[in-house]
Amino acid sequence: MSGWWSYLEERTRQEVDADVLRDRRITAVKSVWEALRPLGLGLHDAERVVQARYEALGDRVLRRPPDPLDVTSLATRAAALPGRVVAVEAVWDGDTVHDWFVELIAVLDDPAGEGHLATVHHRRDGDPPNAVAAGAGRDLADHLGVPFHFGSPDVPDDEAPRWRTVRSRGDRP
Secondary structure, eight states: OOGGGGGSOHHHHHHHHHHHHTTOHHHHHHHHHHHHGGGTOOHHHHHHHHHHHHHHHGGGSOOOOOOOOSHHHHHHHHHTSSSEEEEEEEEEEEETTTEEEEEEEEEEETTTEEEEEEEEOOOTTSOOHHHHHHHHHHHHHHHHTOOEEESOSSSOOTTSOOHHHHHHHTOOO
8 A cells, every 4th residue: 555544543443444434435545635635645545545445355345236127127226217218328537446337327308407317337247337238238228219329339439429319410310
């Protein structure tokens, strides 16, 4: 672990470890970064400090289970959103901790917007997240009778065309 941990006050260390044990990574990173930013700590270094705490605390961390990807669970989430679902979309995203992952999104109309359905991370013994997300997204779209769109199904690209953009240009979603 970097020497940054030793610069944290004991109370902050306890708060960070409590967040890590509850698998609240973002909150833990925020605590480390806010406490040590005046000393020159950058966001990526704060993420590394927290990752080291995850490694140190190991099996004690109560990791959140992956989002459910079955049609019933996804349809229930979609039904709880504040608008009518007009499409299901898979979108690449990524960060320094999880690398690339795929977000499943319900595209909404009336009111226009979107709603998060699930995040699909890479699993050691599983299929790649793009394949898993595409399968779940297509199944949900078929179930709801709406189009499915994945702007870059084979290559991570967080700037791939989105469903509304493709649709407004007249391309086929």
